[in-house]
Amino acid sequence: MTEMLSLSIPVTNVLNWPNVLFQGTPFAINKVAIISMIASAAAIVLFVSASKKKNLVPTGVQNLVEASIEFVSENIVREGMGSDGAAWIPGLTALFFFIFFSNLSEVIPFLQMPATARMSTPLPLAIGVWIVFNIVGIKSHGFVNYFKSIAIPPDVPFALKFLLGPLELISTELVRPFALAVRLFGNMLAGHLLLTVFTVFCEVLFVKSFIILLLPLPFILLVGISGFEIFIAGLQAFIFTVLTAMYIGEAKRSAHQL
Numbered sequence: 001m002t003e004m005l006s007l008s009i010p011v012t013n014v015l016n017w018p019n020v021l022f023q024g025t026p027f028a029i030n031k032v033a034i035i036s037m038i039a040s041a042a043a044i045v046l047f048v049s050a051s052k053k054k055n056l057v058p059t060g061v062q063n064l065v066e067a068s069i070e071f072v073s074e075n076i077v078r079e080g081m082g083s084d085g086a087a088w089i090p091g092l093t094a095l096f097f098f099i100f101f102s103n104l105s106e107v108i109p110f111l112q113m114p115a116t117a118r119m120s121t122p123l124p125l126a127i128g129v130w131i132v133f134n135i136v137g138i139k140s141h142g143f144v145n146y147f148k149s150i151a152i153p154p155d156v157p158f159a160l161k162f163l164l165g166p167l168e169l170i171s172t173e174l175v176r177p178f179a180l181a182v183r184l185f186g187n188m189l190a191g192h193l194l195l196t197v198f199t200v201f202c203e204v205l206f207v208k209s210f211i212i213l214l215l216p217l218p219f220i221l222l223v224g225i226s227g228f229e230i231f232i233a234g235l236q237a238f239i240f241t242v243l244t245a246m247y248i249g250e251a252k253r254s255a256h257q258l
Helices: 031-052 060-081 083-107 122-141 143-151 158-205 210-214 216-253
Strands: 019-021
Touching: 031 060, 031 083, 060 083, 060 216, 083 158, 083 216, 122 143, 122 158, 122 216, 143 158, 158 216
Parallel strands: none
Antiparallel strands: none
């Protein structure tokens, strides 16, 4: 039985996992860091396995990977960046799968913790997206023109530009990365806590008494919630990736030309 299921483990470990390697150093590693590394390794193994056998008619892992790449290409890159976003397909596909596997660890035995339920994972991803779309915008339009396109909205009265300009800058440069990180973190944390509550509830009912008759009810609900969380894992990976594509595409075209 995993740490999360055991009632002898402090409840603080549901969210605050102790370091297991390099304790007391800046390179300390806990369970969340290990899950992030496993998610990265899983994505690498998946694509390496698919690239070993290139059949004319794809099957198995190759079919899965090709279908995933097509999904990212058609539903994320094309929708968020247009037809000129093909160069971003590899990077956005890697981002999607890393987030998906990080989320999926929530329902995997002996892991049972989404790495994205701790800000140490979503926040660096969001900061990375912020850096990328600003670099793309500056490279495409120049430093002054890029930030001018954000701060001076077109087609608004001159007097309102002084009011909307700072708001647009704050929205683009501060709110976007913050909301990107918090959205992923909040959804996965809520699902993690919900699964934890029903898992512990099942364990509490698993005693030799008449209360055990009630065990199937929370257990069935736990199974249902687990299935729903698998769907949420994919949905949140999709939302994060499609917003990333939209921000990069918008920066490339300039802030107010969508």
